[in-house]
Amino acid sequence: MQKPFQINRAYKEVQQITVAVDCLIFGFNQGNLELLLVHRGFEPERDKWSLIGGFVVNDEDLDDAAYRVLRELTGLEDVYMEQVHAFGKADRDPYERVISVTYSALVLKENYDDELVRSYKAQWFPIDALPQLIFDHEEMVEAAMRRLRRRVKTGPVGFNLLPEKFTLPQLQRLYEAILGEKIDKRNFRKKLSAMNFLIRLDEKDKSESKKGAFLYRFDEEKYNDVKHFSI
Amino acid sequence: MQKPFQINRAYKEVQQITVAVDCLIFGFNQGNLELLLVHRGFEPERDKWSLIGGFVVNDEDLDDAAYRVLRELTGLEDVYMEQVHAFGKADRDPYERVISVTYSALVLKENYDDELVRSYKAQWFPIDALPQLIFDHEEMVEAAMRRLRRRVKTGPVGFNLLPEKFTLPQLQRLYEAILGEKIDKRNFRKKLSAMNFLIRLDEKDKSESKKGAFLYRFDEEKYNDVKHFSI
DNA sequence: CCAAAAGTGTTGGAAATACACCCATGC
DNA sequence: GCATGGGTGTATTTCCAACACTTTTGG
Numbered sequence: 383m384q385k386p387f388q389i390n391r392a393y394k395e396v397q398q399i400t401v402a403v404d405c406l407i408f409g410f411n412q413g414n415l416e417l418l419l420v421h422r423g424f425e426p427e428r429d430k431w432s433l434i435g436g437f438v439v440n441d442e443d444l445d446d447a448a449y450r451v452l453r454e455l456t457g458l459e460d461v462y463m464e465q466v467h468a469f470g471k472a473d474r475d476p477y478e479r480v481i482s483v484t485y486s487a488l489v490l491k492e493n494y495d496d497e498l499v500r501s502y503k504a505q506w507f508p509i510d511a512l513p514q515l516i517f518d519h520e521e522m523v524e525a526a527m528r529r530l531r532r533r534v535k536t537g538p539v540g541f542n543l544l545p546e547k548f549t550l551p552q553l554q555r556l557y558e559a560i561l562g563e564k565i566d567k568r569n570f571r572k573k574l575s576a577m578n579f580l581i582r583l584d585e586k587d588k589s590e591s592k593k594g595a596f597l598y599r600f601d602e603e604k605y606n607d608v609k610h611f612s613i
Numbered sequence: 614m615q616k617p618f619q620i621n622r623a624y625k626e627v628q629q630i631t632v633a634v635d636c637l638i639f640g641f642n643q644g645n646l647e648l649l650l651v652h653r654g655f656e657p658e659r660d661k662w663s664l665i666g667g668f669v670v671n672d673e674d675l676d677d678a679a680y681r682v683l684r685e686l687t688g689l690e691d692v693y694m695e696q697v698h699a700f701g702k703a704d705r706d707p708y709e710r711v712i713s714v715t716y717s718a719l720v721l722k723e724n725y726d727d728e729l730v731r732s733y734k735a736q737w738f739p740i741d742a743l744p745q746l747i748f749d750h751e752e753m754v755e756a757a758m759r760r761l762r763r764r765v766k767t768g769p770v771g772f773n774l775l776p777e778k779f780t781l782p783q784l785q786r787l788y789e790a791i792l793g794e795k796i797d798k799r800n801f802r803k804k805l806s807a808m809n810f811l812i813r814l815d816e817k818d819k820s821e822s823k824k825g826a827f828l829y830r831f832d833e834e835k836y837n838d839v840k841h842f843s844i
Numbered sequence: 845c846c847a848a849a850a851g852t853g854t855t856g857g858a859a860a861t862a863c864a865c866c867c868a869t870g871c
Numbered sequence: 872g873c874a875t876g877g878g879t880g881t882a883t884t885t886c887c888a889a890c891a892c893t894t895t896t897g898g
Binding site: 549550551567568571572590591592593594595596 | 874879
């Protein structure tokens, strides 16, 4: 009879595996939801594009590895990021067995280090016009999008894709881009003003219209009072 | 200047890490949602309890590793199982660095191999009366419960915890156990009969009441017609 | 005959949806 | 003065929650 598992934990003899993190870096620009990808200049799958990845080293928390990879590519710190899924088919990477854990990051396109990104041959693509991706990276994008859609409906995470001050038309376009559907302007604003964590400032942004739209900011305190969010 | 990541993929030199899967095996028994745990008979954390785990070997899909671990402990095949989360703090296992990917399984308690389970010193515990667990396993339970609650509200996965034929009172008790709250009988049944994928059989189960309750079965075909579920 | 669980509809309130016009401004 | 996008309220429908009595039958 076999021994219980936990007694089998002859740790040192257990096979070890290469573990990677792949980051789905989302940005919002001129009404488009975009994803940051790097060009793959070598075989196999040369000239396809790939998510930004890196390997996890032994004394590093998995989450920290994802933050490191993000920082190395964009120079950004303090970014909203969450784990999406672990992809572990034995043959998902034809070169060697690699388990990849994906993370979804919402970054402010205006903040990242453009130099750095260019030096990595990285490029932003609108989410609905992605190039061919390597391996199972399209599946990763799908999984991250499903989660992002759910998240923005149930929590105040979308604001991470907008600057501190933003207008309601901007916010609505962001939601439309993420959810992939038109939203009724009046109903959208009604919901937002019901949960009252948006503060209207005495400033207008005239860059996108003649009339100008009021700027708002998200008030974390007020949100924490009720912790309710539903779009 | 650093080279782009993907060009750094000197795979062979990358540090490798022990990867485990831990299974949250849920069962439903006499109105209680239960979790199958194994007793840990050795240090560190001797006499605490732990999820059922095992290590991923190199030519094995991550999902397959989880199925293997489940099968080895319970003898069950064809079980509903889904990945929950990858736990990767560098020091989560004090003995060695192990990344653990958790999977949530919904099993039919009447089907599993009792002999096998006992031989592993495994035991079922009601979800609201768990013993002390090792490492970060309580966090794993929390994560799996959150997901299970969401899943049973939005999809027909709860039926995996009941036999082929079941009564509505049983189903309701299952939902109450998972969601941790009382449910109104009439509203519950109204929702179920609105989505009409439950077939009432001409049999009653009299084991739990004098009057007896009609047996139902879940009709997958009918569910697939509309693919709508909401409790 | 009575205790215990199964079964069954209606109503009121809340939330979601649909929908159309005026306003301010730059050109 | 007109084209462009910003801003606002109401009526309808749909969904959800609350709620109480009758039925069956084993003991």
